[in-house]
Amino acid sequence: MSLGKLRSFVESVTAIVAEERDERALLQRIEPHLAKLIAKDDWLPEAFTVPHPQYYQQYLLHCDPLQRFSVVSFVWGPGQKTPVHDHTVWGLIGMLRGAEIGTTYACPSPGSPMCNGAPTRLEPGQIELVSPTVGDIHLVENAYDDRVSISIHVYGANIGAVRRHVYDVQTGAAKEFVSGFSSQVLPNIWN
Numbered sequence: 001m002s003l004g005k006l007r008s009f010v011e012s013v014t015a016i017v018a019e020e021r022d023e024r025a026l027l028q029r030i031e032p033h034l035a036k037l038i039a040k041d042d043w044l045p046e047a048f049t050v051p052h053p054q055y056y057q058q059y060l061l062h063c064d065p066l067q068r069f070s071v072v073s074f075v076w077g078p079g080q081k082t083p084v085h086d087h088t089v090w091g092l093i094g095m096l097r098g099a100e101i102g103t104t105y106a107c108p109s110p111g112s113p114m115c116n117g118a119p120t121r122l123e124p125g126q127i128e129l130v131s132p133t134v135g136d137i138h139l140v141e142n143a144y145d146d147r148v149s150i151s152i153h154v155y156g157a158n159i160g161a162v163r164r165h166v167y168d169v170q171t172g173a174a175k176e177f178v179s180g181f182s183s184q185v186l187p188n189i190w191n
């Protein structure tokens with residue numbers, strides 16, 4: 001299995017984050033490279049596709065040495081979902097396998113229930129954006145209760161180390177969390 005596609009993607013995003021300061025332009029420039037990466041589900045090594053029976057998995061595929069961006073394989077077991085959460089940095093989510101359903105939430109006013117938008121379904125090849133400017137709070141779930149789904153995420157930081165928040169939908173209360181990653185190993189894109 002060739003990791004050339006992932007390597008090319010990492011090279012392109014490295015060049016873009018080095019020169020692009022405008023977040024909107026940066027997202028626009030990265031999107032076609034992510035589209036190319038997820039166009040065909042034939043490159044992700046099996047080690048980064050393994051679900052956990054209880055928890056969704058976030059496998060780090062690459063982290064920029066200056067932590068300007070990271071690439072993650074997000075693996076959903078059947079029926080798994082996130083809590084309502086934010087990112088605090090820009091991100092692109094590209095569907096590789098299966099499908100997921102995302103529901104966006106408005107910024108909370110403490111003490112009041114949080115308002116949500118209509119759920120949208122992401123199919124293989126499709127991309128969704130998140131960031132504090134385009135909308136940063138959502139809940140994401142596997143669209144399937146009988147199979148694994150996988151999306152490839154790119155974030156504007158080392159996402160495993162970012163202090164962000166999960167929200168109580170009823171009260172709008174935010175609780176800080178740091179996600180970490182699900183594995184100690186990364187794919188060798190240089191072989």
Ligand code: FE2
Nearest residue numbers: 085087138140
């Ligand atoms: Fe998210």
